[in-house]
Amino acid sequence: MGAFKSAVITTKGQALLAKVVAGTCKLEFTKIAVSENTLSGDLASKTGIGTVKQSEKVASVVRQNGANVKVSASFSNETLGAGYYVRNIGLYATDPSDGEILYSISVADESEATADWMPPFNGIGVSSLLVDLVTAVSNASSVEVTVDPSAGATVAQITNLQEQINDVRTFVGYEQDDVYGVEVDFVNKKFTRLAGAENMTAGDDFSALTPWGGRKRCILTNEGVVLAYRGETGYTEAGATTQAITVGDTEYPSGTKVQVMVEQPIFYVKTVSVSGAAANSGRGKQYSKARYYISPTPKTGFKPVGGFKDANGNLQDKIYLAAYEGCVYDSSAGTYCKDDTLVADFATDMLSSIASAKPASGLSQVLTRANARKMANNRGTGWQLSNIFSLSATQWLILVEYASFDAQSKIGKGVSTFTDDGTTNMSVITGATAGVGNGSGIPDGGTDGQCSVSYRGEENLWGNIWTWLDGINIYNTATESTVYVKEFGTMADDTADGYTALGFSAKNGSGYISAFGIDEDLAEVFIPVALAGSSTLPVGDYFWNAYTGWRVARLGGGWDYGSVCGAWCLYWNGASSNRYRYVGGRLLYVPQTSVAA
Template structure:
């Protein structure tokens, strides 16, 4: 092997050692058969194609700035032989984050043969690496590691010292004890650590709801831990924890066949947000297995608990609209990473990442079941009616939007890259402040105690001006407003991408819009999933978790105003009636426009405000829209809007002093 090359991460840790702001503990050594000839070693975050790993056995100082790290590796769990072309030394700092500290590579690799069933082959690694002359480096013998030869030679003397002691005692012997039915070792600091012996009795059941989400250089694993096993009232097994094990090249067979990257002892701790694994290589498949174990250390090794995936770069989902084609279903073509996607499929929801939750003072209380808003994800009851626990909201994670129009072609794109300079993030911007999520009320708003709320079982409050609703929304605290213009564009883009149809009432459902006499109470879609629609026009619809996306009552849209010359004024903050301080996006028309929209303004800043009204209820965008001078906006359609309602029913034709029984509001937190 060549001399150890310290990685950039290793150099950062060394700098902290010199500054006295961190400690360093060398943890393990990994081997690899990857050819590193064209690799910048200093940039590595982990070895490629890891074949084996072993714990560090001993660390000693050989010089004022050099330590010697010893480790032993054998082939007892090796099914296929390989050439050791790279050796990686890993370490942890005070933050307990494990890094690749240094790497040694060679052009003349040693061969590690597979285990034959009778002959054990092994190798002792003796690595000398630079640290510094401080006392911040942990120098110790690790009793959990495979001992080196020189350590074994000292065993006899050590045994003689403890000859009168018993391992079956609280004090133990030779750093080992069998206490409270568990075999343990002393970590050198007086802490007794459990040793996995295979355990006894019945192992816990499999995990459930296990999923693995692909990201850019990362994977997120979610699962539900098993409960205790009870049969006929008799407790047969108590779940103690679940270990997540990662292995290179194939699935782990047992807990020791790979690297334990998590030992979770809190039931369902990773069911909601999952366990995120970063620093991975895009395109490389990673293999995992979850191992639930009991309080008696009986381990479930069922293959049903396996997971694998390859991280992928950020996606750009796109579509192209032929504005000269009046057919709402055939005028759209998927582009970019959307090519091959199926309209209406759940894969779109995975890309968008939205979810329902209870939000209290801007803080998530808990995620709600997508199929039943009356319950949290874990099945416990959620208070979605009183307002004491918070508001029922839908969270929309940060995504970038890009809308352009050239000639008769309108191009719409969305990316999950949170910082792509080619995209706008206006829906996730408050003034000049970046936001990771925005939240919209799952229901049309209800005012109580002078605050606009989003609660189930309430008749939406109406007959108030946009300014009154604004004040009531903001009364909830900093970050609260009523639904904004750029959040509307964002969800309209989501609709087009997922359903690939300009006729939203046909693609999703009519909504509560046909022959009805008044608004109805919220909560009619609580148990109807995240998207719901039908054809009678007598039931509330739901899109992306938002009940009455259109229909029942309109909602005021803040952050959009026109002046006396039809200039479009927009804002992401400091909403007001006149557009004071707003950004002028240019003149949208030279006279009032109304009718079924055929051409929208078509930019990232102006979205789907009507430009030309040359359509009908079955052609082009299929929704009636307005653009008047000196007006504010409201959206969606009401209980009697019939075919004029839908995802593009945007009316910019009312004075800020206007109100009506058919116009309500929707709460927003940004």
């Protein structure tokens, strides 16, 4: 095997890369050529490699990591009349302005050994030259060339070719019309729609697609049976049916207790780091520019969005998000508490999701995150407290639909501009967006900032009252914030046991979010690592994380928090023992039966 010096990306190649990074074109490699000329001088300025001895189309392109791709081609001597030394390898690509250009040059290192010899065909045995070029967005590239005298491409290479092509799309961008994406330039605060979303606008365009349009309010029994969807006979948001409803062979009598939930179909996501930097938080990396893609169906390189795994880790085809902030169902009295005056029995009472109720808080009871979790679990198998993974499903949908993180400006401020009285639970009662239904926005005639807001069925995900967020524990020291997450199974406070530590430190301090951390294994969750943003860009939401020791998370902002509120607004200053008159909880139901493909 001959040795080659590091590849040099040409001036024209660098210009093409600048266009790719700017998002004005895709990176398309066309061919690999070889020559035996002795090249000298400034390789970057060259536009050719001398007399080309052989040239072949690119056979495969595979992304190695966030910045490198391996480009391969196979050469045969079957039609070669004269042999030659393999001294130069040129990689070519298509520039939208200049056509085919020389992208990079790799030159043989003959300081210790002569360049490889490609023999002429002798009429008996065929020799093949398999070239793998690993090229990066820099001049620090490596080249590996091997001569295989037996044959060309293997069966495995042929069968994996489409998978390799799909893989490289994660680097250069997807073009399929059934993948929907957005590129976020965190540094320059710029958002660009990608792939199938390129010419779409928020609202009806996305309602035609399953991840968005498949979201719909429904009423769900404690056993997880959907009795009716919004608009169907028997649908009610009062917490109990008013007529008998038959599903399959089972009749559910009038008075059956039901929760108002939002059915969310599964979808698949992919995050591509176009460029990154050392995390401002001090450990790990953060996105400088990233591409976020959603596919309604499974695709190579995509993974299911978080939150769809049951207690045993089996993937479900849908989950149910709370339409409303939780009130308490008094199990002993058989009634819902709609004014937040009940002191709950956390061993038996249940967290609920119904209209016309003031959200429960810690005003009159010890509504810690652990106790909110207990009341969610009390409803039955599959019922739990909303968590960081189920939240991410809604976050992804908002981001791609609106090409923005700023839900307040795109959808509505939520209840966020009241003046706090310092003593009471000032949250408004649930159900104001019943007329908005499965759509997004604020009620007709509502005053933005003083009325409820809904995103495709989920009312007041931000504003009105903070809600506890499960599936995440934080341990802070004076210099580092370690984040532990858990998607399914038994949740607990103040522990790392059974949880997974993210590969970066969250940011200590407080401020408007300006970047999220990179963890390739858990790229679906959004954790702040830099706080140099504003109330609108690049994210528009605020983050608090100031105290040492174990911390718990709450989401969204409250009735008097103004522009800091949002679907990415997080407060990590609280301890697991804390209760507040301005913090409640939301239900989540994950089926335990229907397994996704």
